[in-house]
Amino acid sequence: MTEDIKKAVYEPNDPRGLDEPFLPVSVAKQLDLPGNHNNSEAPLKVSGRYITKEYDMGTSRNEKIQAILNPLKSDKEKFWGLKGISFDVFEGDVVGVIGVNGSGKSTLLNILSGALAETSGRLKIKGQTSLLSVWDGLRDNLTGLENIRLKSLMMGLSNKEIDDQIDDISDFSELGKFIKQPVKNYSSGMRSKLGFSIAVHQDPDIMIIDEALSVGDQTFTRKALNKMKEFKAAGKTIFFVSHALGQIEEFTDKTMWIQYGELRAYGDTETILQEYKDWTKWYNQLDDDVKKSYVAARKQAQNDFNRQQLTERIALDQHLTNTEKKKIVRDNAVGGRLSWWNWLLAFAGTGILIYAVYAYMYFGR
Numbered sequence: 317m318t319e320d321i322k323k324a325v326y327e328p329n330d331p332r333g334l335d336e337p338f339l340p341v342s343v344a345k346q347l348d349l350p351g352n353h354n355n356s357e358a359p360l361k362v363s364g365r366y367i368t369k370e371y372d373m374g375t376s377r378n379e380k381i382q383a384i385l386n387p388l389k390s391d392k393e394k395f396w397g398l399k400g401i402s403f404d405v406f407e408g409d410v411v412g413v414i415g416v417n418g419s420g421k422s423t424l425l426n427i428l429s430g431a432l433a434e435t436s437g438r439l440k441i442k443g444q445t446s447l448l449s450v451w452d453g454l455r456d457n458l459t460g461l462e463n464i465r466l467k468s469l470m471m472g473l474s475n476k477e478i479d480d481q482i483d484d485i486s487d488f489s490e491l492g493k494f495i496k497q498p499v500k501n502y503s504s505g506m507r508s509k510l511g512f513s514i515a516v517h518q519d520p521d522i523m524i525i526d527e528a529l530s531v532g533d534q535t536f537t538r539k540a541l542n543k544m545k546e547f548k549a550a551g552k553t554i555f556f557v558s559h560a561l562g563q564i565e566e567f568t569d570k571t572m573w574i575q576y577g578e579l580r581a582y583g584d585t586e587t588i589l590q591e592y593k594d595w596t597k598w599y600n601q602l603d604d605d606v607k608k609s610y611v612a613a614r615k616q617a618q619n620d621f622n623r624q625q626l627t628e629r630i631a632l633d634q635h636l637t638n639t640e641k642k643k644i645v646r647d648n649a650v651g652g653r654l655s656w657w658n659w660l661l662a663f664a665g666t667g668i669l670i671y672a673v674y675a676y677m678y679f680g681r
């Protein structure tokens with residue numbers, strides 16, 4: 317990127333400027349972002365420190381084999397969907413998650429729900445989470461009713477409990493006769509209705525809602541928002557991803573703004589929405605080629621990101637003890653949650669297995 321474009325894309329009200337795209341927790345605290353403080357003295361429900369997600373971009377067979385043979389040293393192209401996100405969420409918080417397409421919102425929510433493993437970082441969740449996403453969680457070949465049973469069983473409900481509430485779930489979904497049809501025949505709005513109805517009847521501690529309300533019709537969305545308000549009144553913790561800023565404003569108290577794999581801002585919804593709107597306005601007035609360069613530079617930074625950069629940032633964090641820092645850094649260094657011992661055991665186990673197969677083939681007949 318040339319210096320001219322660099323200057324042009326220097327963002328307004330951004331204390332970090334273009335060359336400091338990462339906001340470590342320590343800086344967030346110095347900036348006094350309200351989302352980092354527990355105003356209500358409520359117990360901590362979800363705590364994330366330097367959560368990363370590294371995606372493999374290589375898809376050729378050679379690249380896959382190389383990665384399996386040498387997982388610590390692969391030349392495969394990487395893409396960091398999350399570059400070390402830190403946040404605290406307290407009981408009863410209703411947290412909106414906003415950001416442009418591809419910024420990492422679904423990645424974060426899938427990690428929170430357990431549907432996706434983080435690459436590294438420290439994540440503590442107190443309670444049972446339930447992910448509601450239009451795009452997964454439902455089995456295409458099963459009918460709506462069968463999906464209700466399956467998901468309820470997976471959540472630990474007994475057959476009696478399922479029988480007691482299956483009609484309520486079905487009624488709430490407003491799917492009528494379609495409830496007996498395979499889900500593969502559903503529109504995205506119908507999937508959303510079914511998924512939402514199942515999730516709200518499971519009464520989870522922590523609800524994670526990923527764009528599920530953006531595809532339904534308006535009357536259902538209103539009904540769903542009212543249901544969520546009941547959850548909010550009951551003190552549940554809710555994460556709510558939406559591109560509909562009106563819904564975020566109406567329903568959430570705090571908002572996380574995720575931008576190209578980073579937590580750009582986290583605080584009270586009113587403040588963060590205003591910052592996001594200011595940024596969007598600023599971005600929209602850029603020339604097309606400057607927009608392209610801006611996005612390309614940030615995507616490139618997601619390609620180029622590495623564990624060393626993360627380690628340097630963790631070292632600067634004044635809010636972690638040395639022991640905590642060491643633990644997070646050690647996890648990063650070996651690629652995710654696996655420690656050196658885990659890797660060693662995995663290799664030893666594989667070696668013994670291969671030896672046993674060979675021994676059987678040559679001596680066992």
Ligand SMILES: Nc1ncnc2c1ncn2[C@@H]1O[C@H](COP(=O)(O)OP(=O)(O)OP(=O)(O)O)[C@@H](O)[C@H]1O
Nearest residue numbers: 371372395397415416417418419420421422423424
């Ligand atoms: N399995 C994958 N392999 C490689 N890259 C991926 C994978 N899943 C997501 N990504 C990339 O990670 C980034 C974050 O994706 P994610 O779906 O979390 O974004 P998002 O903020 O939810 O986007 P949207 O608003 O469009 O739903 C994107 O650039 C995406 O292309």
